[in-house]
Amino acid sequence: MRDIDPIRNPSEALLSAALNRLAKGSARQAPASVGAQLVQEFRRDHVHRRRTRKAVIALVACLVLATATLLTLKLSVDDAQPAMVKQPLPAVAPNASTANPSAATQTIPTPVQTPLPGRRGGRPTATSTAQGEFMALGAYDPAMVSGDLQVVRLELTGADLRLVGAPVPEDLADRHLLADIVLAGDGTPYAVRIVR
Amino acid sequence: MAERLSDDQELLRQLANGNEDAFRTLYERYQGRIYRFALHMSGNSAIGEETTQEVFLALMGKPKGYDPAKGSLAGYLFGMARNITRRAMQETADDIPLDDDADWDELAVADGLDVLEELSNGELLAALRQAVLTLPEPYREVVVLCDLEELSYQEAAELLECSPGTVASRLSRARTLLKKKLSVEKVREQKCAT
Numbered sequence: 001m002r003d004i005d006p007i008r009n010p011s012e013a014l015l016s017a018a019l020n021r022l023a024k025g026s027a028r029q030a031p032a033s034v035g036a037q038l039v040q041e042f043r044r045d046h047v048h049r050r051r052t053r054k055a056v057i058a059l060v061a062c063l064v065l066a067t068a069t070l071l072t073l074k075l076s077v078d079d080a081q082p083a084m085v086k087q088p089l090p091a092v093a094p095n096a097s098t099a100n101p102s103a104a105t106q107t108i109p110t111p112v113q114t115p116l117p118g119r120r121g122g123r124p125t126a127t128s129t130a131q132g133e134f135m136a137l138g139a140y141d142p143a144m145v146s147g148d149l150q151v152v153r154l155e156l157t158g159a160d161l162r163l164v165g166a167p168v169p170e171d172l173a174d175r176h177l178l179a180d181i182v183l184a185g186d187g188t189p190y191a192v193r194i195v196r
Numbered sequence: 197m198a199e200r201l202s203d204d205q206e207l208l209r210q211l212a213n214g215n216e217d218a219f220r221t222l223y224e225r226y227q228g229r230i231y232r233f234a235l236h237m238s239g240n241s242a243i244g245e246e247t248t249q250e251v252f253l254a255l256m257g258k259p260k261g262y263d264p265a266k267g268s269l270a271g272y273l274f275g276m277a278r279n280i281t282r283r284a285m286q287e288t289a290d291d292i293p294l295d296d297d298a299d300w301d302e303l304a305v306a307d308g309l310d311v312l313e314e315l316s317n318g319e320l321l322a323a324l325r326q327a328v329l330t331l332p333e334p335y336r337e338v339v340v341l342c343d344l345e346e347l348s349y350q351e352a353a354e355l356l357e358c359s360p361g362t363v364a365s366r367l368s369r370a371r372t373l374l375k376k377k378l379s380v381e382k383v384r385e386q387k388c389a390t
Contacts, residue, residue: 011375016343018324023344025321027241030231030248035223038252039216045256046214 071160078152079187133193134182137165140190149190151180166192204269212259223252226273229345233274234281236340239329243284251276267354274355278337320378327377335370342367 158172161179168177182191204225210218230251235244251273254261262272328339341352342363349360349367356363 012371015324015371015375015378018320019339019343022321022324022328023346026232026235026344027244028232029228030245034231034245034248035227038223038249038256039220041253042216042219042256046216050214 067160068163071156071163074154075152075181075183075187075189078154079150079183134180134191135167135193136191137189139165139184139188140182148185150183152183153178153180153195155179161192161194164189164192166194168194205264208255208259208262208269211256219252219256222255222269226270227252229270230273230277232345233277233340234284236328236344237278237281237333237336238285239325240285240288243281243288246284247277247280250280271355271357275357282333323378324374327374330377331370331373335366335373338363338366339370339374343371 155176155178158168158170158175158177161168161177162170162173164181166179178195180193180195181189184190204222207218207222211222227248231244231248234247235241238244254276255273262269266272328336328344331339337356338352341347341355342349347355349363352363353360
């Protein structure tokens with residue numbers, strides 16, 4: 001606000017005083033009904049938002065559960081089908097890295113058509129993600145491996161492969177990928193190799 | 197709620213999380229200014245109410261729409277209030293047309309008269325209210341913000357996104373226009389009386 005000298009500029013002072021009176025004579029607040037309506041609207045809006053959020057969370061949870069179930073079922077069915085394309089797991093030579101089991105640095109070599117020995121000393125790499133090489137999954141534990149392993153070739157979506165722990169980039173989640181999966185006798189996936 | 201709701205950003209964050217107290221605090225903080233701004237700009241209490249409601253509905257619907265880097269929350273809300281008021285006035289055709297140039301020709305006669313002194317208090321306020329409403333929008337805004345809402349030039353400049361110098365010059369021009377409009381009104385009244 002400007003300071004107006006009422007002696008030098010009487011009309012300015014009068015105008016300022018009049019504007020001041022006009023301001024003071026006007027309503028200072030919006031009517032209470034406006035606030036009440038807005039608060040009601042706020043409550044309605046947030047109840048709706050909470051419901052929507054809960055529904056979305058439930059839907060996502062259902063989808064994840066359904067995908068996991070389907071994947072498990074599919075793996076079980078595939079394992080049970082004798083006509084399925086199966087390859088013997090490539091032989092893995094024992095490695096010095098067994099001295100340090102946590103190191104997990106050895107790569108399963110490119111498959112060779114030989115039966116898998118009962119126990120293996122080495123652990124496949126968890127770092128190699130290149131196509132053509134097997135990569136150990138979280139379920140693989142060299143100390144626990146017993147019996148024959150099998151390689152099953154499957155066509156799965158990137159998302160499904162990610163679910164079992166394969167290093168598939170997120171942008172390939174919707175793509176169908178051909179992969180070889182090393183399965184234990186009980187169907188547990190031990191390693192994966194992206195074929196195409 | 198025991199938590200102290202202090203600054204606007206924190207209130208907005210809580211508003212987005214559905215905190216009703218945060219919404220009430222923000223509403224109480226800004227509703228008066230927004231309502232009065234819309235009321236003085238339009239001269240219509242319904243538009244004042246509608247604008248207040250729409251501004252807060254917009255804030256409620258999109259609390260993250262406010263970017264602190266672009267200015268104060270008050271400025272953001274006033275920006276919305278300006279647009280909503282303008283639109284509402286256009287829709288309701290309540291915007292009073294500006295006086296034509298012929299009226300202003302009388303000013304040469306009226307300008308020298310200190311007719312403000314001759315008007316009674318009630319007459320003066322009624323005439324002044326009308327005169328404010330007939331000011332062109334940029335002038336009306338500065339009169340409403342600086343004279344009626346008593347904001348500083350700096351504050352008004354931030355809200356109007358212009359420089360304080362622009363606010364000052366617009367206000368000076370607006371006051372001159374107001375005095376002239378009041379003078380014209382007085383001259384008309386005198387003509388009617390005779």
